[in-house]
Amino acid sequence: KQEVTQIPAALSVPEGENLVLNCSFTDSAIYNLQWFRQDPGKGLTSLLLIQSSQREQTSGRLNASLDKSSGRSTLYIAASQPGDSATYLCALPAGAQKLVFGQGTRLTINP
């Protein structure tokens, strides 16, 4: 059974810093990995999807990497801004595109 862990549960950093969010998973036989952002009281917004054949994906200031052999993915946020404050979740499919989610990292960027 796929298990997904995100550490830390919460992170607070000053504006402008570069930061890394971590996601680990137990079963390396994955098709893809997806990073989401969730704002308070809102649904999830897909940020990046990495196919299993890829090592990283980039979108603007976001860069997600995938290392299947070690069961890890990281989300790198460059030059953080207060608007980046949100909960970030990673998720992996466990058959038929059913996603298994981590508990999320609640990120606060302080002006």
Add this chain to the structure above:
Amino acid sequence: NAGVTQTPKFRILKIGQSMTLQCTQDMNHNYMYWYRQDPGMGLKLIYYSVGAGITDKGEVPNGYNVSRSTTEDFPLRLELAAPSQTSVYFCASSYSGRNRWSNQPQHFGDGTRLSIL
């Protein structure tokens, strides 16, 4: 540009009442999903559907029922509401082809916040 639309946004039920959470998508996605999110927890899959007329259980299906009569709609039914069903419910959809490389990200609605008192 609607995407995934969920109604209602908020609801308070009494124990034992029933209700249906509505979900519709306009992206012609074949896959649809219902998740629940409890405080401090990730999302857990309740039910999913790979196409009209086909549904299957997820990780936490007890106390819920679904139907998929059309591609667009995937309602979730609570028959006898219990306090343990107090949660935020998210509907999602995605396109998945026969080739796994054609799988696309899941798109989520804004959620239904449900309280059972």
